[in-house]
Amino acid sequence: MGDDLSYWARGTALAVARYAVIVATVGVLISVLPRTVAPRIQPRSPRPAQLRREAISSIVSAVIFSSILYVSVMAHLISPQPFESLPIWRWAVALLVLLIGHDTWFYWTHRLLHTRAFWPIHQLHHQSRTPTVLTAYAFHPLEALVNGAFILPASLITPLSYPVLVAFMVTMIARNAMAHGGREVFPAGRDGHPRLGWMTTVTHHDLHHQRGAGNYGLYFSFWDRIMGTERADYLDAYRRARNGASVGVSPQPIEGDPVAETPAAHSGQRP
Template sequence: MDVALELADEYLFDSIYAKLVPAHTSVNGTALDDLVATSAWARDYDLRICLTIMCLVTVGGWFFYLSAATFSYFVLFDHEYMNHPKFLKNQVRLEIDCAVKAVPGFASLTVPWFWGEVKGYSLLYEGLPTSVLGWAYMVATVPLFLLFTDCGIYWIHRYLHHPLLYKRLHKPHHKWIVPTPFASHAFHPLDGYAQSVPYHLFVYLFPMQKWLYIGMFIFVNIWTVMIHDGNFVSRSTIINTSAHHAVHHLYFNFNYGQYFTFWDRLGGSHREPTEEQYNDELRNSKKTWAQQAQDAESIEGEVLGNKKKIN
């Protein structure tokens, strides 16, 4: 984030802040802002840093979400699935609207984490290792990051399914029982933020090379889109694939993990995808869809504490 801030200030925000909060120092009776456009808020002023970070994360979030989800939607997503009875009218537009409105909320809540990184309070480091042990540790931080964040997200996600939290925070994301890639970031802002906390927390607990961290941060956002792409190719029993996450959206109380099935297996919440997901003919069968719709309504009723009677 420090590099992004420096570039953003150089090419954009220096001039913006000079206009919004101009300096009024004078030199020999001539206003300094008449000579050189400067701001009363220096680059290291905390409020300026926080506002700039919020702008960068918001605009960057919109750009990344819309570009990645659009690519996935048109290239990978099975559009036949949009005929499912639980697919909502104008759902794609609703997903995009929900996500676009939520991103500024995500951004504002994550500002303290990024501010801490810029100020040097995290354990991010620059440069490359100079020893074999250093290289070994740097490489090891990749699986460590995935394992740590997978554990954190599993438990946060699982508790978001508690009726009290589900009704208030997580239900908007489960509005998309048959999600498209545009549902990937269509959360309540507090829900999306809660599930992002392990990503930020990691670099305050474990040293990590900053460019590697940026790479992992990009990867996890791509992964979030991928598990909503409806492209059920992989039959892995270890990786939490898009098929596993489709089961989660349909049946609610299963497959809370982000990358792996380990925590779901340990916590008794694992449900292996079946031919309902993997077999094209069965997956797009109206009979299958009808049963899924009935089961989804029944299970959500149980989650909300008002079990519905299905005829």
């Protein structure tokens, strides 16, 4: 038992440290970019109380994520394979499958958390109307459990190894922190649309925090487009952000499942 607790403690400390290093790195990188390259999306800045709340929630979430992985391995719910058991290209495919699978898990559980029954859990995350890199893990403990549980179905759809799991976690944290970073780093094409239109931009998720509805994807935009939940004002907000015109925070309160209440507000239609 003592060895098990020591192993859990070391793994958890590593998970918290990994999160802190990645989030800090992303925060520094986007902050030093010129405004012409990464303009601010919102005109206002977060308050110190928000940053403190996000930091505490993030540590709790990192502990929960690490604990889920620990229990899953110790209970043989997942069995990571030796890295040398498969060629590198197979592990590259496994990482891609993990990202697509996680985006799918995130989209549908995110939609569920926006229903009235589960909104009280998700509301903690949405207290950050002006998100920061720390918002990435600022979850209610129950929401962290839902997010962390992805590792169980993931083991059924693709082989896992510890290097692939680490690569997935690093990618997930960095991409999540970037999405909450408040600076639009995704370049626009000549038509004003995102050059990587199949990926969610920072404005894409920032609007979700501002309005509280629509734009539920994490890495990719295809589920929002298929299900008609990409906000109708997204591309206009993206163009304004790229042109250096801040996108103001909506004064309307966030409550319930806005998809069911006001579907016309984010029809998903793209010009």
